Amino acid sequence: MRELTERQKEVASFISKFIQKKNYAPSVRDIAEHFNFSVKAAHDHLKALEAKNVIKTTDGISRSIEIIGEDYSPRAEMIDIPVIGTIAAGLPLMSEQNTEYLLNLPISMLPNTHSTYFALKVRGESMIEIGIFDGDIAILKKCETANSGDIVAASVGEDEQGITLKGYYPSNGNIELRPANSSMGSIITRSCRVFGKLSLLIRNYA
Template sequence: MDFIKKVVAEQGYPPSVREIADAIGFASPSTVQYHLRALEKAGQIVRDPTKPRALSITQSPDSLAPEKGDEPVLLVPLLGDVAAGVGVLAEEHFENTFAVPSDLIGSQSGKLFALKVRGDSMVDIGIFEDDVVVVGSQRTAKHGDIVVALINGGQDGTVKVYEDRDGVPKLRARNSTYSEERSTIYFSDERDGVIGKVLGLMRTY
């Protein structure tokens, strides 16, 4: 919604579906259409399906520009639970979008996604059940990075610390109540591997 407001305020007309998809980081226009239908149902926009850019925001023009002092945010797709399996990491399984302060991302460029944390394996470094981690998509990591990775033949997703001190990449939990065996996960299949680096964490109360 913020992106639509910004474009209307700056250009005087709304963005296309493809422009919205590119700005948010969705590959599929159908994902954007889903969100536009939700905004229309909520009464925030009005659309004419017979025209490509016929989209009106149901707010006064003065409210379109960002308020002074507002913190810039990015809309990041929330793709489900981090431990729910590879299927939820596909874009078509998105649950919602998550507004993330841009300063949380820093200079990260590229595709971003968010996942809800399940379990207690990372509580010692402050990542708890139901927290939302914001992830930058990448296939490599450095020793000590907090990452999202696929394990068990690419069937499960997990948030862990990436370690490669001895030339054998592995994932480590951060929960002092875990045994050494439970804390350590090795990549045992060619489909296993890092899919993103955790850039930040959001928590609701």
């Protein structure tokens, strides 16, 4: 790749960050407005970047800019999420407290990047009616409280010996941990510790 001018580097960097943030390319007018120069000047910079094999465009199609130069390819910011043991989506089971491995995900997949997340493997069929299946990986936002209707990872009983994934419904001093499987009953308890709320579900189809 031929050497870029400082302005060309700035334009290439802007295009890369724009695509990373919005998942589509900027228009020529977007570039012109950002750098406060004319549409023609923006177009000239794009042609120069294309000649230097940094980008590729398609004539007549808006927002067709594609980064082809490796130095400016959009790179998603990633986050490591610990996968901790196995979560029971049926009767509560003992949870492993050690991290089995780290799950590397684009940070854009998470609704709140300032929160702490962890992951647990789903085991069982108690949540199948809302599309949560055995073998799924549940990504949870770490928290100790929940609102009625949230899907939570919670331990049941005074000894807090197991973790289960259920709908959370407090009422009259009791807590109902409700499955999403009409063939199974709820867990009613007065002692419940919430570990996190479901934020994302990952499924491997391989």
